[in-house]
């Protein structure tokens with residue numbers, strides 16, 4: 001199913017009106033209560049290609065009520081684990097069977113290269129759902145070592161209704177982490193996709209129902225953050241919030257929880273990932289390739305993108321040259337052309353923001369080593385060249401703030417201590433990398449780096465089996481792995497007198 005079509009065929013399919021544009025509540029497509037819709041403007045060429053239901057508080061109420069009904073009725077959480085596993089495995093299969101449809105929606109919404117949408121976004125979403133399905137009949141409780149006159153059983157129970165709010169950079173993958181874990185644990189879910197990328201979630205949810213997920217267990221409310229997102233955050237009948245997005249909005253979710261029912265909140269937020277490249281980097285070509293792909297992939301719109309290079313001064317020139325060499329093969333192109341490796345920035349607002357950061361780098365005295373301009377492979381679209389700044393000083397905005405664009409800032413250092421200090425001097429702590437051939441130094445630096453994931457002599461390797469999340473203001477809680485399921489459950493102790 002995942003072999004690629006030609007550009008002409010993708011263009012033909014892109015011209016067909018989008019089939020699913022309404023809210024998905026209680027196993028059905030419905031209009032927003034207000035009747036309102038909003039435009040989907042494609043970043044590929046700036047044209048409006050669909051209108052989508054604009055859900056708000058009234059629709060969130062409906063979706064939460066449906067989720068609550070399904071949860072209380074026990075249609076999902078009380079079903080046999082083997083049955084729930086079979087349903088989720090069927091869902092993963094349906095995702096694969098609809099790979100082209102899902103991928104096209106992702107590319108039209110956010111401008112990802114179509115081959116990435118097919119081979120990475122949709123494929124990972126299916127893999128993630130499949131992996132969570134497999135956990136369902138492998139979760140055991142515990143018997144605690146209490147005095148022999150008693151038996152205590154410690155079990156994990158679902159929390160109830162989960163509200164998930166996700167961003168636009170990896171709409172399907174991030175949704176599959178949260179919805180997959182929440183459903184595997186027996187919860188019911190209301191998902192609010194980002195307003196820039198509402199479409200794939202609607203088909204994703206419909207396929208779950210077609211796989212046998214009971215109505216109401218997974219609902220999707222499309223709409224804007226301050227209305228639909230805030231209503232979900234503040235809802236008193238939501239038992240947990242799972243959020244991925246900016247640190248600023250993540251803090252709103254803590255407030256929403258505090259001002260409503262004190263529900264738990266998991267947050268996966270921003271990042272400013274450093275690559276610490278030491279003098280004894282074992283393979284400069286491998287480092288250059290990993291660094292370039294790690295910051296330019298998805299046009300830099302990745303929370304853990306490696307946006308800061310903290311490099312030993314003696315190898316900076318050579319490393320930057322090699323990074324430029326890799327970047328030459330990573331230029332923005334038409335996202336619907338299957339050979340394109342770099343697509344668009346998500347929308348015009350974000351495009352202006354990225355260009356503004358590039359301007360600030362120049363104004364603060366950093367040098368543009370590569371790129372630095374808007375590109376125009378398709379007229380009217382939102383494209384930026386892979387950009388590298390050198391002579392960056394710690395504290396410059398391009399070194400400090402999350403840009404969410406294809407911009408690398410290189411800071412030269414003279415020793416390991418300075419490298420670690422600068423790498424850690426950020427409010428964020430999502431990822432970090434160190435490049436060295438000295439095993440002991442690698443371990444010491446990896447320990448010293450304050451981040452949820454540290455890569456050694458590699459970058460951006462990830463898997464559903466490893467936890468993903470941040471230290472410091474990059475968030476709290478984890479997506480992926482069995483640890484993520486803990487975040488969607490409560491521990492219950494049953495104490496029995498014998």
Ligand code: ADP
Pocket residue numbers: 165166167168192193194195223224225226227228229230233244245246247249250252
């Ligand atoms: P990004 O910077 O990646 O666009 P945001 O944090 O702005 O990330 O958005 C991530 C998600 O949070 C989106 O689904 C968006 O609609 C939602 N969101 C944005 N603002 C708010 C808000 N004030 N309250 C609730 N949700 C919000």
